[in-house]
Amino acid sequence: SQTIHQWPATLVQPVGSPLSLECTVEGTSNPNLYWYRQAAGRGLQLLFYSVGIGQISSEVPQNLSASRPQDRQFILSSKKLLLSDSGFYLCAWSASGFSYNEQFFGPGTRLTVL
């Protein structure tokens, strides 16, 4: 069966510091991968998605970037964190091939920028 991991689970960082959040998926090949952010406990916003290694699409302009160095690894980064980057970050995957495939989420990373 498929499993999705995220780390760290929680993170407290000062403003201006760098960020690296990691997501890995097990038990599937060539998944579609997604990064979402949830602010204030309501509604998730899609940040990035990837349909293959090195292929990243951004949904909203922001202080963050994403990379996919391996088939089942998705990384969210920032060079300098802002207060507004605080939130709950969730990684998700779906099977490749069809846009209507069911999506599954990881446990999330709670980021606080001070």
Add this chain to the structure above:
Amino acid sequence: GIQVEQSPPDLILQEGANSTLRCNFSDSVNNLQWFHQNPWGQLINLFYIPSGTKQNGRLSATTVATERYSLLYISSSQTTDSGVYFCAVGAGGTSYGKLTFGQGTILTVHP
């Protein structure tokens, strides 16, 4: 882009009561999912239901794609049902499976 509206925004129930949550969407979809977010933030897949009706224990869901809405039914609610329920939809074409989420319904079940 596609708009998703959920109602009610908040719902308070006594244990054992039944409830109906609604999700309206503004355009044709080829993916509709219901999630339950637990107190630790984990999104738990409840239903994948772009059309039709499904049931899983005390929960059931119906999506009427032609009228652009979906309903989630919770029967004989329990305190463990508390949390936030999200509806999320995906369009076709080159959407690559991207989901648009509603703002959620916060359900509180009292013993």
